[in-house]
Amino acid sequence: MKMLVNIDVPDLAAAERFFADAFGLRRGRRFGGDALEMLGGDAPVYLLHKEAGTIAAGASARDYLRHWTPVHVDVVVDDLDAALIRAVAAGATQEGAVRDAGWGRIVQLSDPWGHGWCLVQFLGRGYDEIATQ
Template sequence: MDLLVNVDVPDLAEGIAFYTRAFDLTVTRRLGAEAAELGGLPVHLYLLEKPAGSIGAGKEPRRYDRHWTPVHIDVVVDDIEAAFDRAVAAGARAETDIRVGAWGKIAGLSDPFGHGFCLIEFLGRGYDEIAV
């Protein structure tokens, strides 16, 4: 089994520019004119150019204003303050301050295309600090 993470963007060049700057990813290969594979995370991230208003799964049209979905990406980093600043400088929108819990630090952001993501820095034993 493998895990593929796909992110729809309205403009592939803008998507590549954001994700490579925000997370220091690299384009590992182009998959035609409308898709790119990015490396640098434990899984490859695929950016797929899909126009706003087009239909994906179900009947909902794609939209790139800020939207909520129960599935999102958490990026685990060693230094959340530096990662937060880098993401915002690349064009991310900060939606929360960096919060600290028993297991670590977390900040909520969104990319320029409305997709939410969190930055996480584990402290101590990470989630094991709160495991029961």
């Protein structure tokens, strides 16, 4: 199975800059004026131009305020501190302190459009440090 990440944004040019500067992604293909492929991660990221106020899921109007969703993307990095500085400089908002876990370190962010992200730095054997099976 191949997974793709699709992210609604109101401004493709600003989103391209953010994802390049924050996470080191680079532009792939452009699909007219409404979609842009960003490459460089394990899965391609598709930025989809969707204006605020348009209908999203069900009858909900799309907005780009900070919102909670049970689905988010973790970005695995080698140096969490350096990646955090880069993401915040690009426009991300740090949400809480960097936390240590049995598998590594994590910090929560939101991008300029309210989507949640985590930066994750694995230490030792990563999740295998805490795996029970």
